[in-house]
Amino acid sequence: MNDDPEQLDRHVDHLLRNRKPERMPLPDEDALGARQTAAMLRAARPGVGLPSKEFLERMQRLIKEWVGQESLPSLPAARPSRRALLLTGAAGIAAGVAAAVGIDRLRQPRAPGARMALVESGSWQSITALAELPESTPVAFRSGGIEGFLIRRGSQVSALSAVCTHMGCILNYSKLRDRFECPCHGATFRTDGQPSNQHETRLPALPALQVRIERGQVEVYTAF
Amino acid sequence: MHDDASTDVAPFASPSRAVRLHQAAGAGDQEYLTWAYQTHVTPIYQYVYSRVGNRPDAEDLTSQVFMKATSGMRTDVSVPQLRSWLYRVAQTTLTDHWREYYAEHTGALDEEVTRAPAARENAGAVQRVDSLLATLPDNYRRVLELRFLRGYSVRETARELNLSETNVKVLQFRALNRAGRERASTS
Numbered sequence: 001m002n003d004d005p006e007q008l009d010r011h012v013d014h015l016l017r018n019r020k021p022e023r024m025p026l027p028d029e030d031a032l033g034a035r036q037t038a039a040m041l042r043a044a045r046p047g048v049g050l051p052s053k054e055f056l057e058r059m060q061r062l063i064k065e066w067v068g069q070e071s072l073p074s075l076p077a078a079r080p081s082r083r084a085l086l087l088t089g090a091a092g093i094a095a096g097v098a099a100a101v102g103i104d105r106l107r108q109p110r111a112p113g114a115r116m117a118l119v120e121s122g123s124w125q126s127i128t129a130l131a132e133l134p135e136s137t138p139v140a141f142r143s144g145g146i147e148g149f150l151i152r153r154g155s156q157v158s159a160l161s162a163v164c165t166h167m168g169c170i171l172n173y174s175k176l177r178d179r180f181e182c183p184c185h186g187a188t189f190r191t192d193g194q195p196s197n198q199h200e201t202r203l204p205a206l207p208a209l210q211v212r213i214e215r216g217q218v219e220v221y222t223a224f
Numbered sequence: 225m226h227d228d229a230s231t232d233v234a235p236f237a238s239p240s241r242a243v244r245l246h247q248a249a250g251a252g253d254q255e256y257l258t259w260a261y262q263t264h265v266t267p268i269y270q271y272v273y274s275r276v277g278n279r280p281d282a283e284d285l286t287s288q289v290f291m292k293a294t295s296g297m298r299t300d301v302s303v304p305q306l307r308s309w310l311y312r313v314a315q316t317t318l319t320d321h322w323r324e325y326y327a328e329h330t331g332a333l334d335e336e337v338t339r340a341p342a343a344r345e346n347a348g349a350v351q352r353v354d355s356l357l358a359t360l361p362d363n364y365r366r367v368l369e370l371r372f373l374r375g376y377s378v379r380e381t382a383r384e385l386n387l388s389e390t391n392v393k394v395l396q397f398r399a400l401n402r403a404g405r406e407r408a409s410t411s
Contacts, residue, residue, distance in 0.1 A: 033404025
């Protein structure tokens with residue numbers, strides 16, 4: 001059996017409609033390669049390839065269950081303190097990789113190093129030229145699994161995670177209202193990262209990412 | 225309920241902070257582990273999605289990854305260890321998926337899986353696509369851009385390129401096969 005344009009187009013059509021493609025034996029590696037390339041292209045369209053809020057919520061619940069089942073009863077210990085719970089809970093629901101490099105830069109503006117022992121293999125990734133950034137208007141970027149915003153004020157550039165600290169959806173920037181808005185449950189954040197509306201409980205601020213300017217290029221420290 | 229965490233940017237839990245706190249507070253491994261897994265759902269989903277290109281498969285496979293990963297992992301792990309473990313599980317899950325779906329001719333997969341440097345996967349996906357497209361002849365690139373990046377239907381693409389729908393499908397077929405071979409030879 002040979003692969004053919006009609007059959008491949010049916011596969012493509014399923015991907016473009018976000019449906020499961022049909023199962024079928026493929027004749028050769030080219031046919032497989034074409035389908036894998038189609039998947040890669042499909043995922044490159046902006047805004048595609050992020051989990052839905054329903055899926056994220058379901059996964060949060062499932063992971064809790066699964067981890068619960070696996071953890072040994074021989075660790076009876078210690079209910080975590082309220083404070084530890086508050087903090088881990090906040091990030092847990094939040095974060096995507098963003099949290100993995102969410103550095104509280106405001107308090108400790110330090111280069112990655114000792115302090116970031118847990119981001120062992122982090123690296124600086126060039127995002128854009130400083131000259132490309134408009135004054136005071138956040139620009140979205142994606143690098144190393146990080147979704148974020150760069151904001152230039154004069155010669156200063158800051159970077160914020162674009163992952164909503166509520167359930168982990170990716171925020172949009174509304175130019176009209178000059179704020180970040182979550183498409184999932186409506187949380188909003190000011191451009192300094194502070195939550196600007198009351199959700200069920202007050203949300204944590206968006207974590208700041210480390211950013212530096214090297215030879216006119218804006219670089220962000222990412223986990224990978 | 226609200227302590228200073230709600231008013232100060234700094235206490236947002238970066239992993240290092242969370243782990244230290246977790247240790248200091250003698251917090252249960254369970255909470256820490258749950259948190260650590262939960263923070264990786266979005267990146268693992270993105271990684272899987274870029275390999276299968278559709279939501280139902282991406283959701284099924286992502287949840288399989290976490291189900292397998294949570295059942296085989298020690299509890300005393302750092303975030304990077306957990307992350308690379310998750311990517312490894314994701315890779316084997318994807319290999320199984322292709323094998324099961326498209327039965328034969330998955331010989332090339334093994335190599336890809338052992339080679340892939342886990343965590344870099346989401347990095348520069350868009351640049352990778354751009355540079356792949358740049359290797360293609362104009363008409364191949366154009367049909368892929370219209371179909372995938374702009375979401376045109378075959379009919380719309382046909383109108384745009386002034387071709388019949390059949391010819392669009394043929395062009396798309398050749399373009400994807402060519403791009404697939406380019407991808408295999410450069411990666």
